[in-house]
Amino acid sequence: MFLGLGWLVFLTFGIVGLYGPIVRYGPNRYSINDPHAAKTIYGLGAQFAKSSWYSTWGPPGRWTIFADQNVHRHAQNRRMYQNTYSMSSLISYEPYVDECTDLFSDRLRELSQAGQSVDMGRWFQNYAFDVIGLITYSRRLGFLDQGEDIGGVISALENHLTYATLVGIFPWLHPICHFVQNRLLGGERGKGREYVLKFTLEQMAAFKAAPKSMPSNVEIEQSETVVESFLSKFQSKHSSEPGSFTQYHIQVGCAANMVAGSDTTAISLTAILYYLLSHPASLEKLRKEVDSSFQDGKLSTKPTFKESQSMPYLQAVIKEALRMHPATGLPLERVVPPGGATIAGRFFPEGTVVGINSWVEHRNTHIFGPDAGTFRPERWLDAxxxxxxxxxxxxxxxxxGSRTCIGRHISMLEITKLVPRILRDFDFAIVEPIDSSKGIFNTHNMWFVKPSDFQVRLGLRAQSSQ
Ligand code: HEM
Known part of the structure; x- marks a missing residue:
């Protein structure tokens, strides 16, 4: 069991193990562990809206794509964003990802030469933030250049996670707490999401004022293949459909990228590295696949998304690490619609809050087998x-279902390109001796199950491409 997981995950695991598939963890709130429940709650056509817990993830009284509790409005809005986030559209952003992986590799090389240990969770977040900045505004925000929290936005996000997770339990407090936090305590820039929103608006204003004055290296080097940023795509959509895709839609889209686009990817990358380092046989197997693909010319110096799709063990490792450590660690709460629903053999009336915690689902032995609690990438290849x-x-x-992550292809693009490259070029060793039977990996659960201070020592590999 991981140390330091938030009480809700612990509570859900512990009690589900002891008391069966339905756990009441609050008034009118149930966490479900039953292989048939996912289809009922999240399946195609299910009309289970998000619970009021989500309301704190947006400003009081206004919708956002992530927090919207209105099923119909959400479906309408989501359709308007969908194309921009599709895999086919995202492939065009590969040069942006390459630009950041180059810089990330440079930084790791410097750090390895300095002989320092490195908080890899933080560096993965720097990487993910710069990729999302480039994709959203055609501009690297500078996290990798400076190696620090640009504009304090990472700590503002942490503040937002704590606020939204805790106030969400008492959502009627949100308008008051939001006012106190942002108007009385937060100063001019506000705190948490409000701060991140200001940061977003500044980036948008800078883009609008001088879109051509902020090229990324990609645009400089490959001026004939300029990649259109999300913001530019959103603006074009607004120009052609001003009535339905409003200025507010542009703002919500860019803010969602800032809020959801870095922590989650960084957590997943950290989990992949952690599980590989604590399972040397898996690391060795993946290294063999990476090295032989590179030597056979099947993997470029800057691995492409397409090449990574032909690396079965890499794909299995990614899937398995995200199974063991999904980035979100609370039940994905939904409200039972009119007419009620029978879940795990029990009838729940309309209005009951039910949800599945991915940490629980991923350890269900009826689904993943008797060793569901073990990191074993082979399960995806042998089944x-x-x-x-x-x-x-x-x-x-x-x-x-309908609320599945809209940004998942961005993350998979980043992950599948970065992992083979850093494994080829660097050696990693966890600084603290690690006992994988206990799984020592400190985390903090405020919806995102974030690793804290994952210190790793780096070395350059002989195999390194540079
Ligand atoms: C490995 C990385 C990621 C993970 C593990 C992840 C996880 C999730 C999960 C579990 C949900 C569903 C939440 C729920 O049902 O309550 C979700 C929704 C969402 N994610 Fe992600 N996410 C990742 C990356 C991203 C990125 C890169 C972006 C944006 C650039 C993003 C934007 C969103 C948005 C906007 C939603 C709400 C979608 C909707 O309700 O229609 N995510 N994500």
């Missing part, structure tokens, strides 16, 4: 087609 399809249906690091 027969029925077993594989069962596991895939219940693999939910990105959520499930």
């Amino acid at each position: 027969d087609s029925d077993q594989l399809s069962l596991m895939n249906r219940h693999w939910m690091p990105f959520g499930l």
Whole structure:
């Protein structure tokens, strides 16, 4: 069991283990651990709206794509964003990701030469923030350049996570707490999400004032293949459909990228590295795949997304690490619609809050087998087609159904390009001796299950491409 997980995850695991598939963890709130429940709650056509807990993830009284509790409005809005986030559209951003992986590798090289240990969780977040900045505004925000929290936005995000997670339990407090936090305590810039929103608006204003004055290196080097940023795409959509895709939609889209686009990817990258370092046999197997792909010319110096798709063990490791450590660690709460619903053999009337915690689902032995609690990437390669399809249906690091993560392809692009490259070029060793039977990996759960101070020592590999 991981140390330091938030009380809700612990409570859910512990009690589910002891008391069966339905756990009441608050008034009218139930966490479900039953292989049939996912389809009922999140399945196609299910009309289970998000619970009031989500209201604190946006400004009081206004919708955001992530927090919207209105099923119909959410579906309408989501359709308008969908294309921009599709995999086919995201492939064009590979040069942006390469630009950041180059810089990330440079930084790791410097740090390895300095012989310092490194908080890899933080460096992965610097990487993810710069990628999302480039994709959103065609501008690297400078996290990798400076190696620090630019504009204090990472700490503002941490503040937002704590606020939204805790105030969300008493959502009627949100308008008051939001006022106190931002108007009385937060100064001119506000705190938490309000601060991140100001940061977002500044980036948007800078882009609007001088879109051409902030090229990334990619645009300088490959001036014929200028990649259109999300912001530019949002603006074009607004120009052609000003009535339905408003200025507010542009703001919500950019803010969502800032809020959801860095922590989650960084957590997932950290989990992948942690599980590999604490399972040397898996690391060795993946290294062999990476090295031989590189030597056979099947993996470029800057690995492409397409190349990474032909590396089965890499794909299995990513899936398995995200199964063991999904970035969100609370039940994905939904409200039972009119007519009620029978879940795990029990009838829940309309208005009951029910949800599945991906940490619980991912350790269900009826789905993932008797060793569900063990990191074993081979499960994704050895399973027969029925077993594989069962596991895939219940693999939910990105959520499930109509509210599934809209940004997942961005993350997968970043992860699948970065992991083979750093494994090829660097050696990593966890600074504290690690006992994988206890799984010592300190985390903090405020919706995102964030690793804290994951210190790693770096070395350059002989295999390194540079
Ligand atoms: C490995 C990385 C990521 C993980 C594990 C992750 C996880 C999730 C999960 C579990 C949900 C569903 C939450 C729920 O049902 O309550 C979600 C929704 C969402 N994610 Fe992600 N996410 C990741 C990356 C991103 C990125 C890069 C972006 C944006 C650039 C993003 C934007 C969103 C948005 C806007 C939603 C709400 C979608 C909706 O309600 O329609 N995520 N994410």
